[in-house]
Amino acid sequence: METSDYAFPPSVETLYHDHHPWLQSWLRRRLGNAADAADLAQDAFVRLLTTPRKFGSLPEARVYLRTMAGGLCVDLWRRRRIEQAWLDTLAAQPEARAPSAEHQAIVLEALHEIDRLLRALPVKAAHAFVMAAGSGMSEKEVAAELGVSTRMVRKYVAQAMLHCLQTL
Numbered sequence: 001m002e003t004s005d006y007a008f009p010p011s012v013e014t015l016y017h018d019h020h021p022w023l024q025s026w027l028r029r030r031l032g033n034a035a036d037a038a039d040l041a042q043d044a045f046v047r048l049l050t051t052p053r054k055f056g057s058l059p060e061a062r063v064y065l066r067t068m069a070g071g072l073c074v075d076l077w078r079r080r081r082i083e084q085a086w087l088d089t090l091a092a093q094p095e096a097r098a099p100s101a102e103h104q105a106i107v108l109e110a111l112h113e114i115d116r117l118l119r120a121l122p123v124k125a126a127h128a129f130v131m132a133a134g135s136g137m138s139e140k141e142v143a144a145e146l147g148v149s150t151r152m153v154r155k156y157v158a159q160a161m162l163h164c165l166q167t168l
Helices: 012-031 034-050 058-091 101-119 123-134 139-146 150-167
Strands: none
Touching: 012 034, 012 058, 034 058, 058 101, 101 123, 101 150, 123 139, 123 150, 139 150
8 A cells, every 4th residue: 555545534444454464463573472463453453443543644554553552562561570570479479378360360450550550650759659668668768779868758659649549
């Protein structure tokens, strides 16, 4: 398809027909996994259905789809890192203390939600909150680690708590 073939904004159906094989191939090369590539390509077009956009050219549509797919890859990798950390934590526990499959799914969902909330914060605020609330470090220890004052640590932690409360 040539750039000039889009004389008017194409439908999602046309975009899917014209770009899905290319996007899935791009994702397969990036991820090294055909099943993940197929899932993320589908997710990209589902997002396009839920939040329609108009493109005037093939390059414009491909740039948008590649950018969106790149973000979906990052999200997939982040979710997998969180899941692996959870699995590592479970593996370190005695088998008698292993939670049920349902409890594990609930914990993973909560971890993904916490990650989403923390990513919306400024980096230092997120780090201060995790160190203070999650690791039990004192304000002084967090301040030394971040290179800020204890007053700033209190501000960061308060900012994180307020953000969590507002979001939830």
